[in-house]
Amino acid sequence: MKRLILHVGLHKTATSSIQQTLAGNAKALSQQHWFYPIFYRHDQAIINHSIPFYSLYCSQPEHYHINIKNGDSRIIDDANRDYQQQIEQLLNMETNIILSGEDISMLPQKALQALKENIVSKGFDLTVFCSVRKPYRFTCSELQERIKSANGRLDNLTVQRKSDIIETLQSVFTDNMVFCNFEQDAQTEPGAVMSMLLRMGLDTTDFTLHHSNQGFGNLSTRFLAHLNQTHPTIIGDQLNQQGRGFFSHSVDEDTFLLTEQELDQVQSTLNEENQRLHHLLGPEYCDKDYATIDAVKLDLPMAKKLIEHYTNAHTLIAGVDFILQHASISAVALVHTLGLSQETCYRLALTYQTSHIRHAFAFIAMAKKAAPTDRLIAQHYERLKTRFLATIKLGIGIVTYNRLSDLKKTVNSVIEHTGIHAADAHPVLRSVRLFVADDGSSDNTSQWCRSQGIACSQGVNRGVVRNKNRALYYLHHQQQCDVTILLEDDCRPIDDTWFHDWVVASFLWGHINFAHQRIIKKEGAVFAGNGQAYDPFACRLVTGQCTGCYCDVLEAVGYLDPRFEGYGAGHVEWTERFVKHGHTIIEGYGDDQHGVAKKITLFPAIDHGLLSQDAPTFKNEAQLKRNQALKQRINHQTRCPWPWKDEAEKVEFLADISEQCVDQLSAV
Known part of the structure; x- marks a missing residue:
């Protein structure tokens, strides 16, 4: 009696690899008196027997996604006549046949019964093989496959109840039905594919294993799920010409799993599914736990891979939207x-x-x-800039040491030209906070600030790095400002719109510096840019009279390194860190001492609305030399999360800014 083996999946149990291996070893099969048929449609070879059998036996073949993709949904009668003829010719052959199609398992009971009767009526001894995965792993793998195939999304998660399919298969094929555990087969020495072929009774000694249907990684899957939602491949029963493309390769290798929030949506169903599988097949087919993955995190290199590999002209906007939703970029x-x-x-x-x-x-x-x-x-730029500025809470920190006369001028200038008025809403920004970081002055600086209602630090002299960190910590960490601008006490506003460009440039470039005239006038000092907030000077040198930074970028890069003590190098190292971190995107190439072009570090800078009077500095050559040596040692670091070195310094640092007077001159 001739035999027929029907392999029905299930889905995500190496079925494509099994089909490729069987089709690719036709000679070895024939030597064992087995035949693995190849069907044809539109001159295309079909080795997945799901396509002809599901199309022929399902109730609505015009809705079958394969028929839609192949262009057969509008000529379904013609397609099914073609499949019917090929199937009849096949079943009339006097040979042993192996069929494999995972979609066959999805047919309803009546359709499966009709298929069984047709096979048996042709004189075949029928055996049905079905590989089963545990519910949670199957759910993740099956969802990944549907997303990859442009049929799945993540906004409405469901669990396919394979227990219903298993129960239907048992009821139709009864003693002819063989179930096997996919996870156990995958862990054996021959692997899942060869284990299934051995179970069918085949001698695989001379077989060549074919791997197919590469799984997609977590980020690739989630990116494509987003495109499936915004640019579906099929709308109704028609191919969408604006749908996203089809892809066969993943750009990442992390296993796709659900997040904890996604698992919460389906866990009760998974629990029920495990209970049913325990009853139908036994405990070895059930999950012991549900592993999850952290929230999606992207960096710039991966963002570039996703966009370049998976988007085209009409899906690019949606791709960028996904990146901005899931990355601190x-x-x-x-x-x-x-x-x-x-x-x-x-x-x-x-x-x-x-x-x-x-x-x-x-x-x-x-x-x-x-x-x-x-x-x-x-x-549009001016209109959107007005709306943007209205969302910003601005922090202005003035750093000073024993220059009360200069400080008074700068504070008064900031108040006058920034529109700060007690208890009044700011006319342009959401709000403004003003803070003076005093590095232990002995000229009554802190007393004057309190008399003016200005928040001011109180601490001993620790150098410019510590002092700038006081202002940064107070405005960024305590006041939660969106943009923080640090002014040295000899650099002050002279224009009522000065802060517009400084806020814009800080936001756009993450970190912006003052383009001092003594820098931008030097030959070769400015590499590019016109000094506008949207196109700043790209400078090879940097100075610290005024510095702006955006909150998200400051959080990623951190504070000035507290290991710098006294004068020199600390501000430059901090500024270079913004460039290393990938936020301040200004690049250029220049010649080294041998005339060879090399990538150079450039710093964004603007000069709008400020006057620097360059008061005498407290330069100390010994401190400068020590700090320059420190900078060389720590050039590799990209983040300094806290403005203190140890617990003792933390206590002292926080005490410096713990008892602030109410900053009555900050607009709210």
């Missing part, structure tokens, strides 16, 4: 890394203008940088 850094065009930046600005004003403004700023004279872009 600035829009400006993304524009630079991906090389986004002016047109794309403009489209992104319009996309985000109602949902995320900061993203919208960043993209329109980059469009303006690319096309500074475009009138339409300029109009």
Whole structure:
């Protein structure tokens, strides 16, 4: 009696590899008197027997996603006549046959019964093989596969009840049914594919194993799930010409698992499924636990891979949206890394203008940088800038030591030109906080600040690094300012809109410095840029009279390193850290001492609205030499999370800023 082996999956149990291996070893099979058929449609070879059998036996073949993708949904009668003819010819053969198709397991009971009767009526002794995964691992793998195939999403998670399928298979095929444990087979020496073929009674000695259907990593899967939601491949029963493409390779290798929040949506169903499988097949088919994965985290190199590999012209905007949702990456850094065009930046600005004003403004700023004279872009830039500034809480820290006369001028200038008025809402910004970081002055600085209602630190002299950190910690950590601007006491505003550009530049570039005239006038000191907030000078030198930074970037980069004591090097090391961290995206190439081009470090800088009178410094050559040596030793670091070295210094540092007077001159 001729035999027929029907392999029905289940899904995500190496079925594609089994089919590739069987089809690729036709000669070895024939020597053992077995035949693995190949079907044809539109001159395309079909080795997955799901396609002809599911199409022929399901109730609505026009809705079958394979038929839709193949263009057969509109000519389904023609397709099924073709499949019917090939199946009848096959079953009339006097040979042993192996069929493999995971979608066959999805057929309802009546369809499976009809298929069984047709096979048996042709004189075959039928055996059905089914490999089963544990519910949770199957759910993750099956969801990953559906997402990869453009049929799955993550916004409405469900668990496919394979227990229903197993129960149906048992009821239809009864004693002809053989179940096996996929996890156990995968862990054996021959592996899941060869274990299944051996179980079928095949001699695999001369077989060549074929691997197929590469699984996708966590980030690739989630990125494609987002595109499936925004650009579905199938709408109704029609292919969407604006749908995302199909891809066969993953750009990451992390296993796709659910997050804890996603697991919460389906855990009760998984528990029920495990109970049913325990009853139907036994405890070895059940999950012992549900492993989860942390929230999605992306860096710039991976963001670039995802965008370049999986997007095209009409899915690029959606791809960028996913990146910005799941990565601590600035829009400006993304524009630079991906090389986004002016047109794309403009489209992104319009996309985000109602949902995320900061993203919208960043993209329109980059469009303006690319096309500074475009009138339409300029109009959108000014409109979005006004809305952007209204979201910002600005912190202004003035660092000082024994220069009360200069400090008074700078404080009064800041108050006058920043629009700070007691108890009044700020006309441009959400709010402003003013703070004086006094490094233990002996000229009554702290007393004067208190008399003016200005928050001021109180501590002994520890040097400029410690003092700038006092201002940063108070404004960033305690006051939660969006943008922090540090002014030295001899650098002051002279224009009522000075803070507009400093806030904008700090936000766009993460970190911005003062373009002092003595720097930008030096030959070769300015590499590029025009000094505008959206296109700052790219300087080879840096000075610290005024520095601005954005909160998200400061959180990533950290404070000035407290190991720098006294004068010199601390501000430069901190500034270089912003560049290393990938937030301050200003790059260039210059010649070294041998005339060879090399990548050079450039610092963004603007000079708008400030006057630096360059009071005498407290330069100390011994301190400078020691700090320069320290900088060489720690050049590798990218983050300094706290402004103190140890617990004792932490106590002292916090005491410096613990008893502040109410900053009555800060606009709220």
